[in-house]
Amino acid sequence: MSHIDESSAAVTAATDSAARTLVIDAGVESAFRPLNGVGGIPGPVTEHPEFPDMTPLWREAGVTVVRSFDWLSRLDTRDNPTSLFPHWDADIDDAASYNFAATDEWVQAVHDAGAEVMFTVASSIPSNKLPAQDVNRYGRVVENIVRHYSRGWANGPAKPIRIYEFGDQPDFGPLHFGGRPEEFYAMYRAFCEAAHRVDPTLTVGGPAIAFPLEAEAPYREGFLDYVRADDLPLHFFSFLWFTDGSRDPLDYRSVSRELRALLDGRGFGETDLTLSYWNYLAVPSSSAPAAEKGAFQAATAIYLQDTVIDHAFFFRADTGRDPHYGFVDPAGVGTVDGGPDERSRALALAGRALTGRRLAVTGGDESGLACAAGRDGDVVRVLVANYVAPDTALVEREEDRFTFRIPIGAQRIELGLSLPPQRAELASARVSSVTVRIHDLPWREREVFLTRRSTNGTVDGPHAVGVSDEGVVEIDLALEPQSVFLLEVEAR
Structure with missing residues (x-):
């Protein structure tokens, strides 16, 4: 197995409950x-x-x-x-x-x-x-x-x-x-x-x-x-x-x-x-x-x-x-x-x-840690989002109703709408690091190039890395609250 530590922004996955493993199966495809x-x-x-x-x-x-x-x-x-x-x-x-x-x-x-x-x-x-x-x-x-x-x-x-x-x-x-x-x-x-x-x-x-x-x-x-x-x-x-x-x-x-x-x-x-x-x-x-x-x-x-x-x-x-x-x-x-x-x-x-063909993903949750992956030709992409709902959204509601005012000129129009039931699962699990494990890649024992892009504007890579003889690549990432990463693994 090839295990990759990103050179400029790498972290080691935490060993406590704040760590999570996201598994992408490049051999199981469906449509987006x-x-x-x-x-x-x-x-x-x-x-x-x-x-x-x-x-x-x-x-x-x-x-x-x-x-x-x-x-x-x-x-x-x-x-x-x-x-x-x-x-x-x-x-x-x-x-x-x-x-x-x-x-x-x-x-x-x-x-x-x-x-x-x-x-x-x-x-x-x-x-x-x-x-x-x-x-x-x-x-x-x-x-x-x-x-x-x-x-x-x-x-x-x-x-x-x-x-x-x-x-x-x-x-x-x-x-x-x-x-x-x-x-x-x-x-x-x-x-x-x-x-x-x-x-x-x-x-x-x-x-x-x-x-x-x-x-x-x-x-x-x-x-x-x-x-x-x-x-x-x-x-x-x-x-x-x-x-x-x-x-x-x-x-x-x-x-x-x-x-x-x-x-x-x-x-x-x-x-x-x-x-x-x-x-x-x-x-x-x-x-x-x-x-x-x-x-x-x-x-x-x-x-x-x-x-x-x-x-x-x-x-x-x-x-x-x-x-x-x-x-x-x-x-x-x-x-x-x-x-x-x-x-x-x-x-x-x-x-x-x-885009491309959707790949099977496990390890995310319904509390804001979301992951999707796709393959488009010789590129596998993995999107990881760590959305953390604000504390105000976690306070128990008195009713599933939202009222608000819309200002139109001098008018203040008050309106209301029904909401879906409040979910206890919305509270973030506070995951602080993830290991992204991509397996069943078709490029066994080959060199591929890894690039990480973030919504904060940073682009790290491309870095040359090796795929294991089992077709596996792993990437360890720190995961800040309200962060988004796109990992691209490209065979050239």
């Missing part, structure tokens, strides 16, 4: 779930030159699909000069009536980065939440927008968009939809009919609910019952989840299980489950150090692989600059000018690791 989507603004455009270019980070992270909602790509239901259709008395079939320029630039930037676009149709929140005044006219406008992005009408993109989502948090109190549920349902019908008049093979879904655990709710059961009764397409059911109220990366397992059961029980067994946005914190008053956020991101990306979620989008994979709310969203990554930090590096390391 396709969960590497993001939401965010790709970069500068003519109308907004201040946005940093995020596409190099997205390429590094291997982002596969980008949700468009936070772009200028809002279809407002009232006259708005920044809307995709600025004036509702304009000629619907005249290309000059539409405002495609900035969105076209961003679509091209995403495509140039090798990713697809999930185009979200929603109004210009927070300035307007009203339903369409004329649903038929609304549907005709949606049809031409889809025709532009999927068929090239009015000099649309050369590469068609194939995925369309309707709605964004219609259940978010008075902040995202100010109409009746029946008006929202009618707009969804118009959206589906419009998209499929352009191309009946397009993927459509929604409604990106904010509070997915609220039972018997208009935009959960009510929406599904409407879709079923009217025989409308629903290729995916989308929802959002952030962990301000729990700080628990396994919330996503609980929430997705309930939603999957809900869909199956109402006859939507073929409908995918899409996590439109996820992150650690979303409420502006919530805060945590960047290292803690980065560790949560990496651990959650690993844990998501063992959920029933079909598609997932990390929000937000940009600096947080927001053209609609006029502030820097704390959910962003990196510095305001686009520089790296633990959050952006976590995004890159997780994306880099969760």
Whole structure:
């Protein structure tokens, strides 16, 4: 057996209970779930030159699909000069009536980065939440927008968009939809009919609910019952989840299980489950150090692989600059000018690791010590995250309910949502060192090269090391709280 001590940052594994062994079996392969989507603004455009270019980070992270909602790509239901259709008395079939320029630039930037676009149709929140005044006219406008992005009408993109989502948090109190549920349902019908008049093979879904655990709710059961009764397409059911109220990366397992059961029980067994946005914190008053956020991101990306979620989008994979709310969203990554930090590096390391063929891993836990491994050709990658939930998250709750306030101008909107049951297992085991043991490597008695990358920005290696005659390599690592490592073993 070859045992490797890293030369510049090596430690000897502790011999007490603070040590852990993570075992990677390179001979047992499976598929990774396709969960590497993001939401965010790709970069500068003519109308907004201040946005940093995020596409190099997205390429590094291997982002596969980008949700468009936070772009200028809002279809407002009232006259708005920044809307995709600025004036509702304009000629619907005249290309000059539409405002495609900035969105076209961003679509091209995403495509140039090798990713697809999930185009979200929603109004210009927070300035307007009203339903369409004329649903038929609304549907005709949606049809031409889809025709532009999927068929090239009015000099649309050369590469068609194939995925369309309707709605964004219609259940978010008075902040995202100010109409009746029946008006929202009618707009969804118009959206589906419009998209499929352009191309009946397009993927459509929604409604990106904010509070997915609220039972018997208009935009959960009510929406599904409407879709079923009217025989409308629903290729995916989308929802959002952030962990301000729990700080628990396994919330996503609980929430997705309930939603999957809900869909199956109402006859939507073929409908995918899409996590439109996820992150650690979303409420502006919530805060945590960047290292803690980065560790949560990496651990959650690993844990998501063992959920029933079909598609997932990390929000937000940009600096947080927001053209609609006029502030820097704390959910962003990196510095305001686009520089790296633990959050952006976590995004890159997780994306880099969760590719190729998934390898079997044992030794992690459900308390924040998460590990995933993959093989991509002649490279084996092992991602280790040591997320430690804050003490405030471990205090016993009086109820599984989280209430918070959202500031919108002078308003303070108070909202609440149901949480999954609190887990005693969330408390960290306080592991301080790990031995990463990779066995059944195909490069027996050969030299390979080991590189370790961390969210603190350090890169150690490559170091030449030998694989044992049994195909084994071991690496001992110190494991600080809120740390993330990516180990790459490459045969050259």
